[in-house]
Structures are given as C-alpha cells and as structure tokens.
Amino acid sequence: MKVEVIMPQMGESIAEGTVTKWLKRPGDYVRRDEPLFEISTDKVDAEIPSPAEGVLAEVLVHEGETVPIQTVVAYIETDKEAVEAPPREVSERAATEAVPPREPAPEPTRAVPPTTEPSPMREIILPPHPWEKQKQEIRITIPAERAERKAVRSSPVVEKLAQEYGIDLTQVEGTGRGGRVTKRDVLRYLEERAAHPSEVRPQPVEAPSPEAPELETPLYPPYLPGERVEIVPMSVMRKKIAEHMVYSKRVAPHVTTFFEIDMTRVSRLREQLQPDFEQRHGIKLTYLPFIIQACVSALKAFPLLNASVAEDKIVYKKDINIGIAVALEWGLIVPVIKNADALSLVGLAKAVHDLATRARNKQLKPEEVQGGTFTITNPGVFGSLFGTPVIHQPQVAILGVGRITKRPVVVEDDAIAIRAMAYFSLSFDHRLIDGAIADQFMAHIKRTLESFELTGV
Structure with a gap:
C-alpha cells in the first residue's frame, strides 16, 4: 500500500x-x-x-x-x-515508478523574436504586498498566453527567479509535469542566454503610461552570468528576510542610541554561579538571561517600547514576549520567549538554550517565532563592539548587545580599574518613541545591570 x-x-x-x-x-x-x-x-x-x-x-x-x-x-x-x-x-x-515515461528530450530551443502580430491582451491585477494591504492596486497589461502560463505552468519560486533576471517564461521550455517550467529550466535558459547573447535577446518592455502609478522599488536589470560569476537563487528564508528588512527601513524612521554599560557585576555573578548551575541544569549560564531580565524591568517601566503602531493608533501589549535573534548558517531567525516577565533567571536560561538549539536543528514551531513584542540581538558573540540593528516589525525597538571586554576605565575618585565593559545600542521607531524616552529606557537597563540583584535562582 x-x-x-x-x-x-x-x-x-x-x-x-x-x-x-x-x-x-x-x-x-x-x-x-x-x-x-x-x-x-x-x-x-x-x-x-x-x-x-x-x-x-x-x-x-x-x-x-x-x-x-x-x-x-x-x-x-x-x-x-x-x-x-x-x-x-x-x-x-x-x-521506474518515480520517473514517468517521457518522450525523447527535444533539442535545446532558442528564443525567437516576437512576431509582428500581437498576442491577445488581458488585464490582470497584481495584489498588493502583504504588509501594504491598503495600497492602491497596480494594473498592468500582458499577453493573455503569458498570463495563463504564469498561473498554470510555473511555481511562485520560478516566477520570482524569472522576474529577477528579466526572463519571459513563455520563451522557456518546461520539462516538469505537464510542461511546467521548473527552476532547472530557468537556470538552463540563463546558461544558454549567456552562451549565445546575440541569439537570445531580452524582450522589450513598454514604458508605463502616464496614468499608471509609479513603482516605489526600482526593478533590477537582468544580470548575465559569466565565467567568473555564479548565480544562486535566494532561499525562501533569505528572500523573506530581505523583504522584511526593506519594509522595516521604509515604514519606520530608525534612530539608534548607544550606551556604555559596566558588566563587571554581572560577570562576577555569572562566574560565581556557573559551576553549580551547569551541574544542576545541564546548560551553561550565559550573559543573555541577565540582559533579558534587565529588559523586562525596563519594559515594565516604559511600556511604550513594548507597543506597536497601527495607522494613527498605539497598541500597548500586556504580554512581554522577548524575541532572541539566532544566527543560522542559512539565515536569521527570531524565536520568542513568551511571558518572559514570569520567568526566573534559570527559566530564562533554559528557554534561551532550548529555542536556540531547536532553531539550529530546524525544529521550531511556527507559533514559536510569532508574537514577539521586543527583540534582543547579540552581535557581540562574533566580536562586534556595537551595531545599528533593524527593527523587527511590527515592534518599535530592538536592543543590540556588543562584545563584553575587559579594559581600563576611570572609576570613583579618579582611580583606574579594569572593568568588563560593553556597548549596548537601541534602534527605535521615531514615529512613536522620542529620544528622551529611548535614553531613559537604556539608562534603566544600565542601572539594573550595573547593580544586578539575583532573584529566583
């Protein structure tokens, strides 16, 4: 069976x-x-x-x-x-079962110039971007036969690839089921076009009429592969990351503020707790749970940074759900610690370890990457001193943690001491948050970390 x-x-x-x-x-x-x-x-x-x-x-x-x-x-x-x-x-x-019988493969075909007789035209409507539902629909006119092929004989991945390289899918021979154009077909067509540039010319594109709305995002010109160039399609995750980054920078006016924080107190507590913590719980105690607790305290004091913008309204979130940016070999993902304010230092450490481990093993559930209200990213683990992270929409702020390093600093009575120091950066949405509020929020985090008190360990 x-x-x-x-x-x-x-x-x-x-x-x-x-x-x-x-x-x-x-x-x-x-x-x-x-x-x-x-x-x-x-x-x-x-x-x-x-x-x-x-x-x-x-x-x-x-x-x-x-x-x-x-x-x-x-x-x-x-x-x-x-x-x-x-x-x-x-x-x-x-x-034998997996490969259906197929007629001998035809000789590779080259694109031919369009005939003088135009194809029947059909008007189609391009739906707006998922994040821009209220934007005006864009109407364009394309040949009816091409519209049919786009809808029936190619996948969204293939259509996106063809759009990126300026390929007319009606000129590509499909080898998939029912003549479906596959990714392999498009890549083969690109190779043929590079090998015979004079025989395969890009199809002319008519200029938009004056009445048509102007596109906000410029279209990329087709890029022909060469001997010293390798063209690799973006993964689904990479494309989604790219779309989200562009959208976030476009919709939210980003401003970043930087604070220098003395992490000596936290560093000593961590070193003191580490041996027993690892033996009892089976995981290492990192700096991140301490930082999350400080953020939770600051979000309670400044709930505006736990909110979001909905047109001309402010949506205050009752739950504090902290997103943790996890770098993967194939991209970036932000699993969410739900109700982080209800967890102890131990609970936060376990949650961070569990989510990061399952993210790297591709075992996260969709609901575990949704519902975040504030995000923390830690480029310091790669040696970065500070950065300007992009806000994870629809949130209004994101905290960046730089590398914690020991260096000489001036302390009380103008003495010089070796302290564990780090730069923290906060990128915030200036539509909702003013600089004074952002700086007060960061000052709260600074005070909490520099005089950290253990609770619930």
Missing part, C-alpha cells in the same frame, strides 16, 4: 511551502518519524518526518518547488514485500 506524504500546514497563516532538500532518495528505506525532507515557509524552516515505515517509492515535488499545503509530495510503499525487497530491486522499481 502506498502512503501519501503531504506538504504539512506549519501554521494557520501559512498557505504554501517549498521543498528545500530531500533527505532520502527513491528506493531508500525510511522509518516512521525519521526525517524525510526539509521545507521552508515564510515563518520557519523545518524537517518533516516520514508518516510511515517503508520505501520511498516516488517523489512528486522536487527540491526548489513550491506547492500549496496538503499537496501530495511523495509516496511511501509500506507493502511488506516492497519493504523487504533487496535494495537494488527496490531501488530499480522505485526509480
């Missing part, structure tokens, strides 16, 4: 997912709940376990393809004979 493997729904607001990597190949044996493939959504990357034990018989959705949730992406053969079949026999059988 064949068991369907479907694209799971990773959250209520997630409508599609992209297969980024298959961990098994057709013919491979897989156990129930063993990682089978990796997906990427606009919220989180995750490993998807196998729903059954058996042999991966057929892969329907290949790496790089984006499909709606509940789409069947593969089949697992659970029949006992198939499971116990010799590996070579199973592999050959699975390969």
